[in-house]
Every structure is written in structure tokens, then in C-alpha cells.
Amino acid sequence: MKRFIAAEVDLAIGKRIQQRRKEVGLTAENLAEQIGVSQQQFSRYERGATKINVAHLVNIAVILDTPISWFFADSRAENLTFTNAQDYVPVRNDALKQRLDYHWTNLSNDQKRNLINFLDAMQK
CATH class of the missing domain: 1.20.5 (Single alpha-helices involved in coiled-coils or other helix-helix interfaces)
Incomplete structure (x- = not known):
């Protein structure tokens, strides 16, 4: 089984968070406040510079009304499989x-x- 590089997964998740946040019309500051982190920390999550806390990702998924698996859809984690994650509506x-x-x-x-x-x- 091929191992995935954590940094690539962090980048993919961060891009998905940013994409969905913009689709919903929330600012980064607003979402950061709702999950209880500073805007700077949230920015690091979206850039993939910092690994996101699982509890924060769960809260983001709830706030953005999005299945948590959708955030992993673009990652290269070949040992993770998600059905129709990109087709989420x-x-x-x-x-x-x-x-x-x-x-x-x-x-x-x-x-x-x-x-x-x-x-x-x-x-x-």
C-alpha cells in the first residue's frame, strides 16, 4: 500500500475548506470565530500549513452543512476511499x-x- 504524504492531504483539505466556505458565503474570520480559533490559525488550516484538529474539521463540516468525507475528496490518500464525495450537493x-x-x-x-x-x- 502506497503511503500518502500528510502535507498533501493538509493542502487538499485546506483548499476544500476554503472552497466550501466561499460557496456558503462565510468569511474566514466568521468561520474561525464559530469554531473557536484565531483568524491566523484558521488561515494556516486553509493554506495547509498546519494540520487541522479533527474536532475543528467536524465543526466546520457541521457549520458548512457538508459531509466530512467531502473535505478529503481531492487528497492523494490512496488508502482512503469515499463514495461520490465530489458529487456532494x-x-x-x-x-x-x-x-x-x-x-x-x-x-x-x-x-x-x-x-x-x-x-x-x-x-x-
């Missing part, structure tokens, strides 16, 4: 709307038109 309507708003801003006009056409076709 939140259940709450407000979280779904926030994700749509986040992605909508990054779409070109053609992509937006195609998405609307797709959604219209689904309703038929």
Missing part, C-alpha cells in the same frame, strides 16, 4: 441557492443560456 434550499449563485458568476453568457435551456428541458 447540499440538501437545504438556501445552501443550494448559494452554490448556484457562486457558480453562476463564473459562467459565460453562453454557459448561462445552456444551463437555462437545460433546466427548461428538465421541466417538460
Whole structure:
């Protein structure tokens, strides 16, 4: 079994925390306060410079309404397997709307038109 490098896992988890935090619309300061760490410490978590405390990761997952396995989806930990972790879609309507708003801003006009056409076709 190939061993994974902890630093790579820390980087991947940090990127996922940052991605999901932005999708939900929370600032780093706000999330840091909610989990009880300084903004500087939270920044080190997101950069992968410091290993995240498991209790903090669990709290982050709860606050961001995200399965904890989703944070490991981009890691190279080959001995960890997660089913459909990258396909995670939140259940709450407000979280779904926030994700749509986040992605909508990054779409070109053609992509937006195609998405609307797709959604219209689904309703038929």
C-alpha cells in the first residue's frame, strides 16, 4: 500500500475548506470565530500549513452543512476511499441557492443560456 504524504492531504483539505466556505458565503474570520480559533490559525488550516484538529474539521463540516468525507475528496490518500464525495450537493434550499449563485458568476453568457435551456428541458 502506497503511503500518502500528510502535507498533501493538509493542502487538499485546506483548499476544500476554503472552497466550501466561499460557496456558503462565510468569511474566514466568521468561520474561525464559530469554531473557536484565531483568524491566523484558521488561515494556516486553509493554506495547509498546519494540520487541522479533527474536532475543528467536524465543526466546520457541521457549520458548512457538508459531509466530512467531502473535505478529503481531492487528497492523494490512496488508502482512503469515499463514495461520490465530489458529487456532494447540499440538501437545504438556501445552501443550494448559494452554490448556484457562486457558480453562476463564473459562467459565460453562453454557459448561462445552456444551463437555462437545460433546466427548461428538465421541466417538460
